[in-house]
Amino acid sequence: MEKEDYKFKVTNLKISVKLLQSTSLKFVEDRCKLLQPIHKNISWKRNGGNNFMTLRYKKFTYTLFKKSAKKDRPQHCNITRIRSKEDIPEAIGHLFFLVNQPPVWLDHTIDNISCSANTNQEIDIVGIYMNELKIACDYNPLVFPALKIYCPRVLIEKSKKICSLVYRSGAIILVGGRCLKEIKKFFLWVLKITRKYPRL
Numbered sequence: 001m002e003k004e005d006y007k008f009k010v011t012n013l014k015i016s017v018k019l020l021q022s023t024s025l026k027f028v029e030d031r032c033k034l035l036q037p038i039h040k041n042i043s044w045k046r047n048g049g050n051n052f053m054t055l056r057y058k059k060f061t062y063t064l065f066k067k068s069a070k071k072d073r074p075q076h077c078n079i080t081r082i083r084s085k086e087d088i089p090e091a092i093g094h095l096f097f098l099v100n101q102p103p104v105w106l107d108h109t110i111d112n113i114s115c116s117a118n119t120n121q122e123i124d125i126v127g128i129y130m131n132e133l134k135i136a137c138d139y140n141p142l143v144f145p146a147l148k149i150y151c152p153r154v155l156i157e158k159s160k161k162i163c164s165l166v167y168r169s170g171a172i173i174l175v176g177g178r179c180l181k182e183i184k185k186f187f188l189w190v191l192k193i194t195r196k197y198p199r200l
Helices: 026-035 085-099 126-132 180-194
Strands: 008-017 044-047 052-057 060-065 075-083 107-116 147-150 163-166 171-177
Touching: 008 085, 026 044, 026 052, 026 085, 052 085, 060 085, 075 085, 107 180, 126 147, 163 180, 171 180
Parallel strands: none
Antiparallel strands: 008 075, 008 107, 044 052, 052 060, 060 075, 107 171, 147 163, 163 171
């Protein structure tokens, strides 16, 4: 079946980039203070004992780490709230604006892809947990309302691990993957299991 049947979509990409020119967190914070009267959608927070800071600008979130004492080690930044691969150049471009550096193309690594989907049926998640003893799963309704199902290693190569959060409503959240093809393959695997457990 086509993915549209299940409303399968990417909800977030997390990427890592390394700045070619290091900058201090204090400089970036002072720049944000100067920019904020004009760019109202800039916000920031210093975290981790001054080891990193979190910035929000436009629709993206940036975690900029303190520059390393080792001169040969580039400065690291994570970018999240990216909705598609097509948005990556825009997200990197805004990073250069925030750190006041001329834009260049930076190599990036996709660390995590989050997706959502829907099985189009309510699911007996307790039934799955109690009966599907061969699948790796976890369910504790006092802590979290969804059934966690972990991806079998045979389905993944590029991703370290993928986890699905399966809700009674039929909604499914998939997190932890690095390869969209592997995430889709895992979703179809989960879908086959849920099809056997409609909520009556």
